Amino acid sequence: xxxxxxxxxxxxxxxxxxxxxxxxxxxxxxxxxxxxxxxxxxxxxxxxxxxxxxxxxxxxxxxxxxxxxxxxxxxxxxxxxxxxxxxxxxxxxxxxxxxxxxxxxxxxxxxxxxxxxxxxxxxxxxxxxxxxxxxxxxxxxxxxxxxxxxxxxxxxxxxxxxxxxxxxxxxxxxxxxxxxxxxxxxxxxxxxxxxxxxxxxxxxxxxxxxxxxxxxxxxxxxxxxxxxxxxxxxxxxxxxxxxxxxxxxxxxxxxxxxxxxxxxxxxxxxxxxxxxxxxxxxxxxxxxxxxxxxxxxxxxxxxxxxxxxxxxxxxxxxxxxxxxxxxxxxxxxxxxxxxxxxxxxxxxxxxxxxxxxxxxxxxxxxxxxxxxxxxxxxxxxxxxxxxxxxxxxxxxxxxxxx
Amino acid sequence: xxxxxxxxxxxxxxxxxxxxxxxxxxxxxxxxxxxxxxxxxxxxxxxxxxxxxxxxxxxxxxxxxxxxxxxxxxxxxxxxxxxxxxxxxxxxxxxxxxxxxxxxxxxxxxxxxxxxxxxxxxxxxxxxxxxxxxxxxxxxxxxxxxxxxxxxxxxxxxxxxxxxxxxxxxxxxxxxxxxxxxxxxxxxxxxxxxxxx
Numbered sequence: 001x002x003x004x005x006x007x008x009x010x011x012x013x014x015x016x017x018x019x020x021x022x023x024x025x026x027x028x029x030x031x032x033x034x035x036x037x038x039x040x041x042x043x044x045x046x047x048x049x050x051x052x053x054x055x056x057x058x059x060x061x062x063x064x065x066x067x068x069x070x071x072x073x074x075x076x077x078x079x080x081x082x083x084x085x086x087x088x089x090x091x092x093x094x095x096x097x098x099x100x101x102x103x104x105x106x107x108x109x110x111x112x113x114x115x116x117x118x119x120x121x122x123x124x125x126x127x128x129x130x131x132x133x134x135x136x137x138x139x140x141x142x143x144x145x146x147x148x149x150x151x152x153x154x155x156x157x158x159x160x161x162x163x164x165x166x167x168x169x170x171x172x173x174x175x176x177x178x179x180x181x182x183x184x185x186x187x188x189x190x191x192x193x194x195x196x197x198x199x200x201x202x203x204x205x206x207x208x209x210x211x212x213x214x215x216x217x218x219x220x221x222x223x224x225x226x227x228x229x230x231x232x233x234x235x236x237x238x239x240x241x242x243x244x245x246x247x248x249x250x251x252x253x254x255x256x257x258x259x260x261x262x263x264x265x266x267x268x269x270x271x272x273x274x275x276x277x278x279x280x281x282x283x284x285x286x287x288x289x290x291x292x293x294x295x296x297x298x299x300x301x302x303x304x305x306x307x308x309x310x311x312x313x314x315x316x317x318x319x320x321x322x323x324x325x326x327x328x329x330x331x332x333x334x335x336x337x338x339x340x341x342x343x344x345x346x347x348x349x350x351x352x353x354x355x356x357x358x359x360x361x362x363x364x365x366x367x368x369x370x371x372x373x374x375x376x377x378x379x380x381x382x383x384x385x386x387x388x389x390x391x392x393x394x395x396x397x398x399x400x401x402x
Numbered sequence: 403x404x405x406x407x408x409x410x411x412x413x414x415x416x417x418x419x420x421x422x423x424x425x426x427x428x429x430x431x432x433x434x435x436x437x438x439x440x441x442x443x444x445x446x447x448x449x450x451x452x453x454x455x456x457x458x459x460x461x462x463x464x465x466x467x468x469x470x471x472x473x474x475x476x477x478x479x480x481x482x483x484x485x486x487x488x489x490x491x492x493x494x495x496x497x498x499x500x501x502x503x504x505x506x507x508x509x510x511x512x513x514x515x516x517x518x519x520x521x522x523x524x525x526x527x528x529x530x531x532x533x534x535x536x537x538x539x540x541x542x543x544x545x546x547x548x549x550x551x552x553x554x555x556x557x558x559x560x561x562x563x564x565x566x567x568x569x570x571x572x573x574x575x576x577x578x579x580x581x582x583x584x585x586x587x588x589x590x591x592x593x594x595x596x597x598x599x
Contacts, residue, residue, distance in 0.1 A: 041460035043498070048455075051493040072468055138465050165465035167458040170436070177437075 001031065003230045008037045008045045008054035011264045012168065013187040013274045014085045014215050015058045016254070017296060021234070021241035023257050029240075030233035038262065041167060042137050049220060050076055055227065056234070058084060059218040062312050065332045066139040071320065077331075079224040080216035080309075081340035082235050083302045087206040088214055088274065088294035089142050090190040091149075093182035094175050095282075097131075098200035104282045107290060110207045110384040114153025121160045134166035134174055134183035141214050144315040145205045146184040151401070152385040157319070175199050186214075187274035187294070188266045194283055195270065201281040204293050209361065211295065211381035213308040216336075224340065232344035235302075239350055242297035251276050299378050300351045304336035307357040307391040314389070314398050324395045342372065351376050361388035403509070406448035408433045410457060414524045418452065421520035425513060440466050450510065451500040452517050455493065467500055488514050495521035540578035547581035550588045 005027075009015040021027045022034040037054050039045050042063060049057040050067075064078045093102065101116035102108045117131075124131050133150075135143040147157045157163050166174045166183060172193040174180045183193075184205065193199030205212055217238070224231055244250050255272035258264050264271060273279050274294060278287035295301050313332035317324055338356040345352060354370035361383040368377050382388075389397055405428055409415040415432045422430055431446045433439060439459055443451065443466070453460055488511060492499060495518040501510055544566065551562035566584070570577045 040456065040458040043460040043464050044455045047493050047498060051490050053493070072464070137461050138468060165462045167461060169458065 002028075002033045003031060003227075003233070004033050004035065005056060005227075005230055005234060006035045006037055006054045008039060008048050008057035008059075010040065010042065010045055010058060010168070011038060011266070012058075012189075012215075013258060013264060013271055014088045014294065014296070015263070016245055016258055016275070017084055017238045017241045018058065018217070018234075019258060019263050020245055020254060021237040024241065024244055026237040026240040026244075027234065030237045032230060032233050032237060034234075036262070040169070042140075049078075049218065055223060056217055056219050056231070058215055060137055060140040060142075061213050061216045061308070062139040062141060062144060062316060063137060064216055064218045064335050065309060065312050065316060068331055068335050069316070069328055071139070071316070077221035078218045078335055079221040079337050079340075080218050080304055080335055081224065081231060081337040081344070082217040082238055083213055083304050083308070083336075084215040084217055084238075084296070086214055086295040086301050087204065087209075087212050087292070088296075089145065089184055089186045089205040090201045090279070090293075091146065091182060091184050091203040091205070092171070092175070092190045092193050092199040092201050094178075094198065095200050097181050098202055102200070102202040104200045104202075105285050105288075107204060107207065107281065107288065108202050110149060110203060111153070113203060114149060114155070117150075118154045118160075121155050125160055131161040131182070132180045133161055133163050134171055134180040134185070135163055136168050136185055137165060139316070141212060141312075142184040142186070142205070144312065144319070145208050145212055147319055148315070149203075149208045149384065152387075172196050172198050188264065188270035191270040191273055191279060192266065194280055195267070197283040201279055204279075204290050206290070206292055206295070207384060209381075209383050210292070210379075211299075211301075211360075213305075213312065216304070224337070228340070231340065235341060235344035236348065239297075239302065239345065239348075242302065245275065246297045248276070300353055300376065302341070303353055304338050304341055305356065305358055305360075306333050306336050306338060307360050307389065309333050309336040310357075310391045310394055311360050311389050314394060314401075317398050318401050324398050329394050346373070350374065357391050359388050359390050403427060403450065403505075403513075404429045404431070404446060404448045405513070406431045406433060406443060406446050406451045408439065408443075408451060408453040408457060408459065408463070410434055410436065411454070414454070414521070417524050417527075418517055418520045421516050421523075422513065425516065439463070449502045449505055450513065452497055453500070454521075455496045455498060460498070463500070485511065488518075491515075492518050492521075494518075496525070497521050540581075543578060543585055544581040547584040550584055 007018045027034045037048055045057050048054045064080050068077050098104045101120050102113055121131050135146055150157050155161055168185050168189040171183045171185050171189050175193055176198040190201050194201055255268045255275055259266050259268035259271045273287060277291055277293040278289050280287050310333050313329055342352055351374035352372040353376055354372050361381055363378055363381045366377050366379045407415050407418050412434045415434055419430050419432055422428060433442055436459055492514055497517055499514055547566060548559055548562040566577050566580050570580045
């Protein structure tokens with residue numbers, strides 16, 4: 001019997017796995033019929049999930065944590081049994097600013113770029129015209145990655161620079177009108193700004209945290225329990241879609257599918273750039289290859305590490321200026337559901353790590369780790385500033401930022 | 403009470419505005435432009451903001467409500483849990499409401515109900531319009547099919563129609579579908595230009 005699941009998403013390239021699971025029949029093979037609900041704001045994607053218009057949603061991971069903790073609205077527990085991908089975002093600056101702080105045409109060194117931007121930010125602040133940087137949502141990985149990098153570069157977000165919310169499709173407009181001086185956004189919206197000549201890509205978020213958690217597949221926690229077999233079937237279909245997605249032989253065809261108006265609604269050429277890790281950084285230039293710009297499949301990229309949820313909690317506390325709470329940390333950790341991921345893939349031969357939590361940012365080179373199933377090697381997952389996050393000391397990590 | 407309606411569809415905003423105008427002591431402001439939205443909201447200082455779910459400015463607006471120190475009275479999403487049905491109805495209708503802190507639920511509820519009714523009315527209007535357009539297209543196809551049959555078989559108009567109807571009944575389809583098939587077949591197989599008028 002076929003089971004129906006409606007999936008909410010925002011038009012971004014990293015909504016790729018559910019879309020491809022549907023388009024290539026991987027969902028159907030698992031007995032699922034997927035329908036999609038496309039929206040243009042995270043607030044609406046979330047509303048539809050909470051009020052049952054969708055069964056699951058493509059969601060920025062920090063928003064799943066914030067919703068569970070009741071930030072901005074009454075708490076509603078969400079559950080994320082699958083990470084839709086790591087990274088895939090970039091920092092784009094206006095051509096004028098990029099010319100002052102970066103080498104347009106090359107991805108910058110994050111430390112050097114941070115130092116140059118800090119100088120610029122101080123000058124602009126002194127002149128009474130603080131730099132404005134756009135992110136897609138207060139509770140987004142974009143916001144946390146940008147803030148992490150700025151703060152580690154000696155730039156205080158909200159004080160030295162202004163961080164404002166801009167809907168992804170309007171980032172290029174906002175750069176053109178001077179509303180913002182730069183933005184951290186997902187694809188294809190950096191490339192769209194480059195294509196119009198109003199932006200220059202200077203950094204990939206993968207340069208800030210080599211294996212940073214990005215979107216998750218989110219359910220309402222009670223819905224995940226009620227529809228557990230369907231959710232597990234979906235996880236298997238998404239893994240197959242991931243294998244298809246990372247195979248270079250399929251890039252062009254997948255870019256054409258994702259670019260369609262009912263999905264991302266963008267130029268297939270720009271979508272292809274993102275999924276092949278080849279980005280045009282400045283209008284008219286040749287694409288630059290940055291491996292693992294998007295990271296959707298290898299190294300069990302979709303495994304919901306509890307330590308990732310906990311890292312997101314540390315950043316929520318940090319930027320919402322909250323006090324550490326053991327109960328909140330626990331609730332945030334429970335949003336990620338490795339148990340469901342394991343149960344879905346047990347016996348399939350797919351790779352399953354032995355642990356459900358790890359020290360984030362601790363690996364500087366490929367390292368074999370114990371696996372429950374399959375052989376597993378994790379590559380460099382470091383933060384650009386060399387720090388690491390030990391989930392055994394959430395409170396100490398938060399205190400270290402004070 | 404000051405109400406801001408944020409909607410990029412000017413015709414829908416007008417329909418909502420008309421509905422809310424029935425409520426006494428209400429000042430209504432319609433904002434259809436994305437540019438300068440936050441500055442306008444700041445100027446208006448609304449007690450209630452209604453915004454359609456399809457509006458790309460929702461995240462921008464929520465962020466503004468969350469952090470703005472300019473607002474003397476903080477605005478939050480209307481999520482009084484006792485009124486969860488009302489919120490579910492508004493989400494179903496496609497509208498979300500943000501309400502200034504301290505505004506009593508009994509003042510918000512009738513307003514939200516009205517907005518929901520108006521949103522639903524607008525959706526019905528659009529469905530009706532789409533249906534009417536569909537019906538016109540169907541009638542056009544039937545007329546063309548009749549002319550094709552009259553010309554190729556030399557029958558009268560009532561006979562041509564009777565033939566379409568007979569075929570529809572025997573194949574358990576609608577007359578419009580049969581007519582579409584006749585027109586398509588004719589366009590593909592028939593001499594160029596014939597029956598196209």
